[in-house]
Amino acid sequence: MLNAKFARGLLFGAAALGTLAGSAVSASAQGVVNVYTNREPGLYSATLDEFTKATGIKVNAIFSEQGLAERIKAEGENSPADVLITVDIGKLQEALDLGITQPVRSEALVSAIPASARDPEGRWFGLSMRARAIYASKDRVKDNALTYEGLADPKWKGKICTRSFQHQYNLALTSAMIVKHGEAKTEEWLRGVKANLAKKPSGGDRDVAKDILAGVCDIGLGNTYYVGLMTEGTNPEQKKWAEAIHVILPTFQNGGTHINVSGIVMTKNAPNRENALKLMEFMATPKAQHVFADVNYEYPIRAGIEINPLVKSFGDLKADPMSLSDVAKNRAKASALVDKVGFDR
CATH class of the missing domain: 3.40.190.10 (Periplasmic binding protein-like II)
Structure with missing residues (x-):
């Protein structure tokens, strides 16, 4: 290695x-x-x-x-x-x-x-590939098997942090949701996730870990590689952010983990x-x-x-088999839905 x-x-x-x-x-x-x-x-x-x-x-x-x-x-x-x-x-x-x-x-x-x-x-x-993962508080979240659809569950009300959903990483996830469930279900999902936000979307994926450490939220979306960059980087504050979370590889219902x-x-x-x-x-x-x-x-x-040992420690990646070409073709629809529900406002 x-x-x-x-x-x-x-x-x-x-x-x-x-x-x-x-x-x-x-x-x-x-x-x-x-x-x-x-x-x-x-x-x-x-x-x-x-x-x-x-x-x-x-x-x-x-x-x-x-x-x-x-x-x-x-x-x-x-x-x-x-x-x-x-x-x-x-x-x-x-x-x-x-x-x-x-x-x-x-x-x-x-x-x-x-x-x-x-x-x-x-x-x-x-x-x-990078997986669109869930960062979860080590202290407050004991679940290890979560779905993307489950982020809209009211049990997470006031407990989710994320960067803008117009950012390319979240747009790709929203596009994948359209591929899986169609536009109507994806709009419903976006409204549910928005209702569960602890704060207005801001910052980047590393800021999700920072907010979890600060107790602002319990879970959030982030790419897997940022955990490696925080854990083995030279910034002592970011090391603390990474130490506060565990990485969950969520799946779509009856599917696999979203990858980009x-x-x-x-x-x-x-x-x-x-x-x-x-x-x-x-x-x-x-x-x-x-x-x-x-x-x-x-x-x-x-x-x-x-695979890098740290990445391997996140668990086995079961990537969803959907075509990324289909994901790309739905990005414009995804962006329109994000605006329609006022996700970032």
Whole structure:
């Protein structure tokens, strides 16, 4: 098992290597692959270094939290981008909607990545998973088997904290609820969860743990990887937040746990298409999967890969088999419902 603290230091140390730093790269350059990403390069630099060692192909990376898909669109045929690595199914769908992707046919990717975590037409592929979990007070909540639907149960009145439901993580969960139950039932669910809030939605997932420690609420929604970042990070206050909670992997009724993905697309005008395909296939190999997921406390997309010990301690993940493409297609409806019920007000 890769030591996550050691790996994270290694990755951020290597992050500057091969970075574009905003400069243009010749589309005709040989032996390179150009990566645009809104994931910090430090989260996967070791994997990219291994790719270079294995293939001799240099990886150039541009990092920006926002606007990369639009940038690729604006650059058009002159874009140096070969692949886009991004977080959240919604951002992958955005790339499709902007028309900046091209389909990829690869037996290696199809065999490694479950059908539910890749586009049916091969336009995007999941690389790692995170579960939308419930953070629960160690002192005040003894339940270990909860459902997403159960968050609307009046027994939780005044006991739930969450970030905005217009945030991509909660929008994806709401979209998944639409896939499972339809719009009418999802609206009813949203109204029930809103009625149970201890406070107006605010902050991020880590703030849910902070509020639980402070006694503001007893449970809340949060991605699994934040617990790892709080537990093994350097912030002593956040360590206390993490110590106050236990992680529950809820399920849908008659279903599994909602997951979201980090994923990769090949750009429509990739100047180094063959190298881009080699990188995409490399990211699905067992070694790359282990490092990529382990460093950020995520779940490998590929089955049979060793999981970070802290993540493993949360229990067995039984991911819901629904297609994430279907989840992405319902995001607009989910956003409209969140506004309709005034969830964030």
